[in-house]
Amino acid sequence: MAFKKQYLKSKAMCKVTFKLSKEQAHAADSVRLVGDFNEWDLTSAPMKKLKNGDFTTTVDLVKNSQYQFRYLLDDKAWENDWEADAYIPSPVSFADNSVVHV
Numbered sequence: 001m002a003f004k005k006q007y008l009k010s011k012a013m014c015k016v017t018f019k020l021s022k023e024q025a026h027a028a029d030s031v032r033l034v035g036d037f038n039e040w041d042l043t044s045a046p047m048k049k050l051k052n053g054d055f056t057t058t059v060d061l062v063k064n065s066q067y068q069f070r071y072l073l074d075d076k077a078w079e080n081d082w083e084a085d086a087y088i089p090s091p092v093s094f095a096d097n098s099v100v101h102v
Helices: none
Strands: 003-007 013-020 031-035 055-062 066-073 077-079 086-089 096-101
Antiparallel strands (some): 003 013, 013 055, 086 096
């Protein structure tokens, strides 16, 4: 699974842990998670690179919402999450954006 959802009982939030495998990252040195939740900030903090080459990060998202996102590899190539909840055509490119429902 590409991301794991942990719903908080005390708040209307969901902790979503995104994970991109080494293969999906095409052996990139850095991966950024960019999407609606950070205003598509291309300078957002890179995801943590694990010893096995996978990348991971956790984001707190408001429940009962959907968020579009993509992964930015080495600040130049875009990659979708191929296990996303849905896909929506991007308004700025010919590709689709990945979607997570929380």
